[in-house]
Amino acid sequence: MENNHSLDFSSTSTHYNESLRGTLQDRINSLKESSVKLTAEASNNRWNIYDEYFSQTYFVDFGFDSFSSKKFDTDQFILLLKSWFILLLENDISFHHLTRKIRRAKDALILSKGFNLETIDEFELNYFSKDLKPSSLQYKASLLLEFLDFCEDLIVPEEYLELILRYYQKQNSAAIRKLPSSRDVLKFSLIVEVYFSNEDIDNEYLDYYPIYLWWNLTNIIPIRISEFCNLKFDCLISSKEGYLLTLPRSKNKKNRKINYDKVLISNKIANSIKLYQQKIYSVKPTKTLLQTSSTTRNAKPEVFNYRNFKSLLDKFYREIVCEKYGFKLLESSSEPHTQSPYNIFRKIRPNDTRHFAFLNLMLQGYHPSEIARLGGHNSVYSQMAYHNHLEYWIDSDLIKLLTNQKRHTGDLSNEFFKEIIFKNAMSTTTEVSEVVKIPLEIGYCTDPLQDCPVDEHYLCKHWRITFDDYQKHYDKLQTILVNRESVLKLCIDKLLALHKTGLIHHKNNVYDEKNSQFNYQLVESSKEVKDALYQLAKLKERFEMYEKSGAQA
Known part of the structure; x- marks a missing residue:
């Protein structure tokens, strides 16, 4: 997607804008008829709403009289702000809350001069003030993202969305929900x-x-x-x-x-x-x-x-x-x-x-x-x-949830957890029943055809290793384990990057949910994560028994 250095309203749906403009007064009239104390006309820029419960009147000014810019279509933004206000009101948002949302969105439009890239640094300095708490920064980013999501056909420069999303994710570690292992x-x-x-x-x-x-x-x-x-x-x-x-x-x-x-x-x-x-x-x-x-x-x-x-x-x-x-x-x-x-x-x-x-x-x-x-x-x-x-x-145990295997067990017992949750992929005893043991650099292969379905032997179901070999090659095996964890991390980062791209550009037909090519990338990337996760899980299972054996020795 090409970067937009100013909002291009020529790409905005005319039908969408006229629909907003044409139905706005009807929606205002409908709210008035439903006993909402709203003093407003679609053609006026100053509205007020009376809260009977608190005996208080809230005002909102949609005008941009003190602001002008050749790249800033004030009529367009006024229409969008009014339509968003009505939508919030129809959804029973508290009067105090919705008027504050409108003011914050309007502030962002003015400070950014209509999301002009030339003013992005000034916008960040003033809108996301360093004096604000992380929760306040997140709130301001959240309402702005909600407004931009409402503006269906408006294409905002990627740099602005990246910036807003960064502040949206600003939160104290204590605020992040703690999940069980x-x-x-x-x-x-x-x-x-x-x-x-x-x-x-x-x-x-x-x-x-x-x-x-x-x-x-x-x-x-x-x-x-x-x-x-x-x-x-x-x-x-x-x-x-x-x-x-x-x-x-x-x-x-x-x-x-x-x-x-x-x-x-x-x-x-x-x-x-x-x-x-x-x-x-x-x-x-x-x-x-x-x-x-x-x-x-x-x-x-x-x-x-x-x-x-x-x-x-x-x-x-x-x-x-x-x-x-x-x-x-x-x-x-x-x-x-x-x-x-x-x-x-x-x-x-x-x-x-x-x-x-x-x-x-x-x-x-x-x-x-x-x-x-x-x-x-x-x-x-x-x-x-x-x-x-x-x-x-995500860790190696998650694979057991993702595979969702059906287990036929009558009751839970000590054996149940030994065999199901902590089942090991290999045994310390000599496998006398095996027909072939083809020596490898580390361990051996039990497949006489050696038709390897994976690139690395240690990821194959036919790979085995003795306890002596495990001890002898311990350092190298631990390096292999760390490398597999790095592979999983890279796969996760790739999936998150694709997901973030889909978020930022979900209005662009190259990345929207109807684009089969982008959806294919998401599915393939998710498959890579699950494959890497599965491989890491199996590798940890193979090493787990020997770790326990060494601790008990």
């Missing part, structure tokens, strides 16, 4: 899989079933826990494409209206929901899909809310994870503990799965615009906050 996530995932594999559906099973639905749905579709709890009983729709799930979207904290989206889901999830609907309706009809536990008191038993779910999840950890399967939760424990596969260091919070879903969508090669739609974001740029988690969460 993938090993703790994996343990929980396997427990859910085993516990709900029981075909005998009793009252306890039914009471806990919202946990199963939450885990399988919100790990795939990044919905908020409040949206999950507000699913209607009749949320499932059968269509020609398959099953559609009607999601209640809470797109803004200030928005008290619930909007609905329809998302295509798998037959597996749909059948799980239908099973629950059948079983729960036989107990008692409910407004929401989910029902509170039969042993829990609820002021509104026909409604399921966040507190009900949090209480249920805590109970599941306490009675199922810990009491039934013998795990030890160390999250709030200060007492010393021994290393054990049964230790859990951090419980999964209700909204953690939304983060997992965003990361998994990125790792599957979804376009940023599609991720934003699935996540119910106002702005495509909102997902930038989740980029901070990608490297934090």
Whole structure:
């Protein structure tokens, strides 16, 4: 994409602008008729709105009378600011909040002289003042990105978007959501899989079933826990494409209206929901899909809310994870503990799965615009906050979640974790049954044809190594491990760079979600990450037993 040194309004859709202008007065009239105390005309630049609750009037001036520039189309920006104001008002944003958003967006337009590259340094100095806290800088960047996302056909120079995104990501490390390790996530995932594999559906099973639905749905579709709890009983729709799930979207904290989206889901999830609907309706009809536990008191038993779910999840950890399967939760424990596969260091919070879903969508090669739609974001740029988690969460255990292998286990036991979570890819004993051992520089090959599917022997399933060879070549093997970690890091950086390109240029037809070539790059890059992750995981598994053997010697 070529850099634009000033906003080129000739590329802006005339139909889009006329549509805004033509419907603006109608929307103003509609708001007035709905008892909003708005004093405004589409042709005037000074509006005010009266807040009856606080007995206060808020003013906003859309004019640019004190500012002029040959490269600055003030009429265009005034129209966009007014249309954005109306949209925010229609979405029930608080009057104080929306007037502040408009003023900040207008300030940015003036300070940047219409996003002119010649004034980018001056814009940064004045708009993103060094005296502001990281949270304030992030807020100013966030609302500006939201405004630019609203301006559908406006092409803003890449340098400005890079700058704004950099400040959008400015936040204290304490503000970044802490996620549990993938090993703790994996343990929980396997427990859910085993516990709900029981075909005998009793009252306890039914009471806990919202946990199963939450885990399988919100790990795939990044919905908020409040949206999950507000699913209607009749949320499932059968269509020609398959099953559609009607999601209640809470797109803004200030928005008290619930909007609905329809998302295509798998037959597996749909059948799980239908099973629950059948079983729960036989107990008692409910407004929401989910029902509170039969042993829990609820002021509104026909409604399921966040507190009900949090209480249920805590109970599941306490009675199922810990009491039934013998795990030890160390999250709030200060007492010393021994290393054990049964230790859990951090419980999964209700909204953690939304983060997992965003990361998994990125790792599957979804376009940023599609991720934003699935996540119910106002702005495509909102997902930038989740980029901070990608490297934090990815490690060799994640491959066990990504492969999603089905395991047929009747119960959890010591052997279960020895064989499933800590299974090693090789044995310290002599493999007498092997037909061939072709010597290599390190270890040996067990494939008589040596039809290598990979470039490096140590990444092949036919590669073996003895304990003596492991000790002899220890330093070189550790270097190999570090190199594979570097390869994974490079693959992650490449995927993030592509994702960022899709964010910045999502309005450009070269990088939008309809461009098959760019989407192919996203999918291929995500595949490279998963391949590198898988190779690193297998390599660590091969070395893990010998590490333990050396520690015990």
